[in-house]
Amino acid sequence: MSIVKAEGILLRAHSYSESSRVLRFLTPGHGILAVMARGQRRQSSRGQGGLNTFDEVALEVSFRPHRDLQTLRGFEVTRSRRGLGREVIRFWGASLVAELLLAHTLHEGDQRLYEGVSGALDRLQELPGPQVPAAILAAGWTVLERAGLAPALTSCTRCGRGVDAGEGLLRFSTAEGGLLCGDCGEEGRGPRLGPGARRDLGELAAGRVPAELRGAGAHLRILEAFALHHLAPRRRFQAVELLHPLMSDPSGGSAKGS
Numbered sequence: 001m002s003i004v005k006a007e008g009i010l011l012r013a014h015s016y017s018e019s020s021r022v023l024r025f026l027t028p029g030h031g032i033l034a035v036m037a038r039g040q041r042r043q044s045s046r047g048q049g050g051l052n053t054f055d056e057v058a059l060e061v062s063f064r065p066h067r068d069l070q071t072l073r074g075f076e077v078t079r080s081r082r083g084l085g086r087e088v089i090r091f092w093g094a095s096l097v098a099e100l101l102l103a104h105t106l107h108e109g110d111q112r113l114y115e116g117v118s119g120a121l122d123r124l125q126e127l128p129g130p131q132v133p134a135a136i137l138a139a140g141w142t143v144l145e146r147a148g149l150a151p152a153l154t155s156c157t158r159c160g161r162g163v164d165a166g167e168g169l170l171r172f173s174t175a176e177g178g179l180l181c182g183d184c185g186e187e188g189r190g191p192r193l194g195p196g197a198r199r200d201l202g203e204l205a206a207g208r209v210p211a212e213l214r215g216a217g218a219h220l221r222i223l224e225a226f227a228l229h230h231l232a233p234r235r236r237f238q239a240v241e242l243l244h245p246l247m248s249d250p251s252g253g254s255a256k257g258s
């Protein structure tokens with residue numbers, strides 16, 4: 001057994017017994033780190049010295065290699081993200097990030113993934129309300145991109161032909177991993193995206209938040225389908241079900257755009 005100090009972002013907490021909780025952290029050095037926290041339940045219900053989901057903390061853990069569950073010795077919150085809990089759409093957006101990360105079942109550390117998630121959660125907490133749907137989508141795509149699952153958007157994912165940004169509607173194939181050129185996508189499954197929607201998707205897939213986004217609900221469906229297919233989680237993402245009614249465009253707009 002050794003004492004390990006690590007940074008971590010709390011992704012999920014659940015009760016284990018009267019007085020204990022199991023906490024799952026994303027860490028830069030150990031991937032997803034699950035720790036047993038004794039005496040944590042009472043502390044957090046008082047809301048003092050407690051830990052909120054998505055907070056960033058300095059952890060001290062008793063670490064035994066090859067164990068699924070480590071033991072928490074102590075922690076200090078270094079970055080509070082309590083603001084995410086004040087608005088349901090922000091909270092469920094951050095929850096989607098957590099679900100994507102937990103579906104990916106990381107065992108190894110990845111500094112770039114950690115930094116990407118940390119920055120995405122900060123934006124999700126801080127950006128003004130109208131940009132929150134785009135911040136959620138950018139955060140979700142950041143996880144997929146840093147997990148090596150970025151969609152192909154600049155060339156046809158089947159034949160490799162370059163895709164012209166000005167071309168009309170082009171099909172996006174979840175199963176094939178990105179856009180299809182006009183010939184390859186003539187028939188088949190998947191939404192057809194216009195130049196505006198493709199430009200927005202390119203921004204989101206790179207983890208950037210477009211200033212204005214049309215068809216956030218349609219973009220959420222694209223992200224959901226892509227993540228379900230390529231991460232193959234055991235069940236659908238609960239956060240997506242809750243986000244759909246919050247992100248649908250009341251005018252019935254789609255991601256096809258102009």
Ligand SMILES: [Zn+2]
Pocket residue numbers: 156157158159160161180181182183184185
């Ligand atoms: Zn093609």
